[in-house]
Amino acid sequence: MIERQLVETDILIIGGGTAGCMAAVEAKEQFPQYKVTILEKAHIDRSGCLAGGMNAINAYLNKGETPESFVRYVRSDSCGLIREDLVQSMSELFEYCVKKVEKWGLPILSDDNGDYIPRGRWNIKINGESLKPILSRAARSAGAKVYNWLVVTNLLTEGDRVSGAVGFSLRNGKFYVVKAKAVLIATGGAAGLYRPNNAGDASHKTWYSPYNTGAGYAMGIRAGAEMTSYEMRYVALRTKDAIAPTGTIALGAGAPQVNAKGERFMVSRYADLGGDGAPTPYRAHGPVQEIKEGRGPVYLDTRGIGPEKVKELKKAYLDMYPSQVLYWLANDIDPDKEPVEVQTTEPYIVGGHCQAGYWVDLNRRTTLKGLYAAGDVAGGAPFKFVSGCWAEGVIAARAMGEDISKMALLAPSDAQIDAEEKRAFNPLKNRERGKRGIPPADLEARLQKVMEQYAGGASTYYEMNQEMLTIARKKLATLPGEVNDVVANDLHQLMKAHEVIDRIDVAQVLVEHLAYRRETRWPTYQSRTDYPERDDVNWLKFVNSVKDRESGTIKMMTRPYEQIVPGDRYRP
Amino acid sequence: MPVWIDPDKCNGCHSSRQPPCLRMCPGDLIVKDHAVNKAYLKYPEDCWDCLPCIKVCPEEAIEFHLSYQFGSSGAKLAPHIHKTRDFITWEAEDIEGKKEEFTIRTKVMQIALDESVEDGPQGPDFSI
Numbered sequence: 001m002i003e004r005q006l007v008e009t010d011i012l013i014i015g016g017g018t019a020g021c022m023a024a025v026e027a028k029e030q031f032p033q034y035k036v037t038i039l040e041k042a043h044i045d046r047s048g049c050l051a052g053g054m055n056a057i058n059a060y061l062n063k064g065e066t067p068e069s070f071v072r073y074v075r076s077d078s079c080g081l082i083r084e085d086l087v088q089s090m091s092e093l094f095e096y097c098v099k100k101v102e103k104w105g106l107p108i109l110s111d112d113n114g115d116y117i118p119r120g121r122w123n124i125k126i127n128g129e130s131l132k133p134i135l136s137r138a139a140r141s142a143g144a145k146v147y148n149w150l151v152v153t154n155l156l157t158e159g160d161r162v163s164g165a166v167g168f169s170l171r172n173g174k175f176y177v178v179k180a181k182a183v184l185i186a187t188g189g190a191a192g193l194y195r196p197n198n199a200g201d202a203s204h205k206t207w208y209s210p211y212n213t214g215a216g217y218a219m220g221i222r223a224g225a226e227m228t229s230y231e232m233r234y235v236a237l238r239t240k241d242a243i244a245p246t247g248t249i250a251l252g253a254g255a256p257q258v259n260a261k262g263e264r265f266m267v268s269r270y271a272d273l274g275g276d277g278a279p280t281p282y283r284a285h286g287p288v289q290e291i292k293e294g295r296g297p298v299y300l301d302t303r304g305i306g307p308e309k310v311k312e313l314k315k316a317y318l319d320m321y322p323s324q325v326l327y328w329l330a331n332d333i334d335p336d337k338e339p340v341e342v343q344t345t346e347p348y349i350v351g352g353h354c355q356a357g358y359w360v361d362l363n364r365r366t367t368l369k370g371l372y373a374a375g376d377v378a379g380g381a382p383f384k385f386v387s388g389c390w391a392e393g394v395i396a397a398r399a400m401g402e403d404i405s406k407m408a409l410l411a412p413s414d415a416q417i418d419a420e421e422k423r424a425f426n427p428l429k430n431r432e433r434g435k436r437g438i439p440p441a442d443l444e445a446r447l448q449k450v451m452e453q454y455a456g457g458a459s460t461y462y463e464m465n466q467e468m469l470t471i472a473r474k475k476l477a478t479l480p481g482e483v484n485d486v487v488a489n490d491l492h493q494l495m496k497a498h499e500v501i502d503r504i505d506v507a508q509v510l511v512e513h514l515a516y517r518r519e520t521r522w523p524t525y526q527s528r529t530d531y532p533e534r535d536d537v538n539w540l541k542f543v544n545s546v547k548d549r550e551s552g553t554i555k556m557m558t559r560p561y562e563q564i565v566p567g568d569r570y571r572p
Numbered sequence: 573m574p575v576w577i578d579p580d581k582c583n584g585c586h587s588s589r590q591p592p593c594l595r596m597c598p599g600d601l602i603v604k605d606h607a608v609n610k611a612y613l614k615y616p617e618d619c620w621d622c623l624p625c626i627k628v629c630p631e632e633a634i635e636f637h638l639s640y641q642f643g644s645s646g647a648k649l650a651p652h653i654h655k656t657r658d659f660i661t662w663e664a665e666d667i668e669g670k671k672e673e674f675t676i677r678t679k680v681m682q683i684a685l686d687e688s689v690e691d692g693p694q695g696p697d698f699s700i
């Protein structure tokens with residue numbers, strides 16, 4: 001018998017990360033009369049992307065910049081297609097959010113005039129090793145109720161209204177049924193859809209948090225929410241092996257990319273796009289082409305930056321990605337004397353760098369009543385980073401507070417709760433039934449093999465065509481049925497089982513999106529060898545999808561692009 | 573093995589059911605063996621190398637290692653949180669034995685040795 005625990009709340013936040021914590025604070029500050037509850041699969045003090053720390057706030061309006069200049073930049077950086085309304089609205093709140101977090105104790109580097117020290121055009125430097133605990137303490141002191149180690153498995157729905165969520169506790173094994181008037185989904189993006197860069201005991205040495213496995217996308221897909229732009233995957237340029245962010249070096253030390261021959265290929269081959277300042281997809285696409293055409297390895301040329309800069313780089317990595325420093329120590333690498341080798345990662349789905357995620361309105365309402373989305377899980381607004389995720393949390397919290405007076409608490413039917421409990425615990429039950437079943441790791445390997453080989457993985461230089469995607473579609477179609485045979489031995493494995501079940505749902509939608517956009521808009525993120533050119537006449541629009549709840553078919557559709565900020569869409 | 577808990581240094585945080593290292597791992601990879609009163613990394617293959625476990629251990633019992641595939645062992649990187657909790661000093665030693673230190677501003681939040689779980693029984697000895 002599985003014990004049930006019933007929780008009732010006004011506002012429910014799924015995922016106590018960057019966006020979730022900020023949303024909780026805003027909700028409690030603006031609407032103290034409402035109960036705010038956070039469900040977090042790990043411990044809120046060190047969960048999600050921020051667990052290891054941050055060394056910069058990557059979206060900020062430094063002196064002289066405006067929401068319009070930001071939109072222009074993000075638009076050109078995303079190859080001419082973004083939700084300008086969303087990007088503009090988040091940038092208007094950067095200052096509000098950053099000032100708040102500074103007040104809570106985050107050290108932000110300032111000059112003698114008290115102005116923040118920029119690191120590149122849109123970034124400021126922070127000492128963010130403890131950024132996550134700083135946020136979580138703020139959320140708790142504001143009065144949000146936090147459930148740690150609570151793995152959410154699905155949304156509760158009543159027609160097209162979302163009425164809560166269900167999940168299980170990793171610690172006490174109980175099944176939680178949470179009823180809410182408004183639900184914010186803030187579970188981050190998805191790693192682990194494709195084969196990771198490293199194997200063995202480093203297979204989770206990914207750039208994106210390996211514990212963000214697309215749960216929020218998957219729950220929305222299953223509930224019939226409209227999704228956008230999954231085809232704009234994120235392939236990150238990262239340091240070789242350690243997979244640490246390269247912005248720290250490129251922006252922090254002004255190091256350009258060079259190939260094996262020392263040629264500054266971004267300048268020689270992508271000058272018209274801005275050379276080393278070309279849009280982000282091209283800064284991954286450029287090195288991939290160098291390697292593909294035999295001119296690799298590729299480096300960030302740090303030679304001659306001097307010992308002071310090297311020390312600064314190391315300090316910056318220690319605040320965010322300490323293993324980069326240990327890698328240099330273990331391999332006797334001095335970036336002043338030798339260039340830093342880089343590589344590209346497996347493709348991730350991350351709405352905060354690219355724009356895969358829920359289709360939302362200006363208030364971050366999804367297409368399902370009572371459901372809101374913020375952060376990496378929300379679509380249409382790339383270049384969010386931590387500050388944009390905060391801003392979206394604030395926007396969604398304000399909207400929930402306003403909308404909530406019109407919403408009642410709905411009681412989910414017993415049939416729905418029973419079915420959800422069965423679904424959540426099925427892998428454990430399989431063990432009790434003595435089934436051999438499929439271990440989560442095997443299911444993951446199968447998923448990653450299909451995606452890697454037929455849906456544009458690193459081994460095919462991220463390229464794909466219709467035929468490959470048709471095979472991917474066919475192979476993936478076998479998996480949802482087999483999910484019933486996944487077996488878990490304990491609660492930790494039950495979490496692992498759901499992490500791969502969720503990714504299967506995400507992967508199926510991803511493949512449909514990749515197959516639908518018949519152009520190449522974001523090279524490497526989305527490289528179609530059968531449609532290699534950008535096609536503004538036919539494809540300057542958003543590709544969206546809805547999975548039919550009854551039949552399970554994924555219905556594709558498009559939504560128009562709207563230019564709000566005037567100017568050449570391909571120039572920053 | 574990315575991080576390693578030295579059993580000689582780990583005191584299990586006394587009678588803690590859920591010591592800091594176990595609580596702060598975002599992947600839920602560390603467990604405490606209550607029989608011997610020591611914590612260990614149960615799922616090394618799932619480790620992200622993010623280091624909260626190391627930073628919160630009051631005994632500094634957790635060592636940071638690079639996966640062997642990335643380079644030879646012998647280098648060292650260890651964070652020390654200042655008593656004032658507003659600085660962290662990283663002690664580094666490269667493969668040749670050359671030492672370096674980095675002191676960085678931060679704001680470390682106080683952390684309890686134990687924490688209870690919402691709605692009842694504690695984890696490790698709970699079984700379905």
Ligand SMILES: Cc1cc2nc3c(=O)[nH]c(=O)nc-3n(C[C@H](O)[C@H](O)[C@H](O)COP(=O)(O)OP(=O)(O)OC[C@H]3O[C@@H](n4cnc5c(N)ncnc54)[C@H](O)[C@@H]3O)c2cc1C
Binds near residue numbers: 050189215216375386
């Ligand atoms: C290594 C790395 C370095 C970065 N460096 C920078 C930087 O220096 N500057 C910058 O501006 N940006 C940086 N970014 C980007 C930025 O961190 C992210 O865009 C942002 O933190 C995402 O916020 P989020 O709230 O969407 O997700 P997260 O902060 O990851 O929060 C998601 C939360 O949901 C929880 N969750 C997931 N699934 C479930 C479930 N099923 N049930 C319950 N809870 C669940 C997770 O545990 C997590 O706590 C970096 C990202 C990474 C990965």
Ligand code: SF4
Binds near residue numbers: 593628629
């Ligand atoms: S925090 Fe340190 S001393 Fe405490 S149980 Fe973990 S490893 Fe042992």
Ligand code: SF4
Binds near residue numbers: 613619623624
């Ligand atoms: S380094 Fe991170 S993922 Fe690995 S055990 Fe420590 S806290 Fe967990």
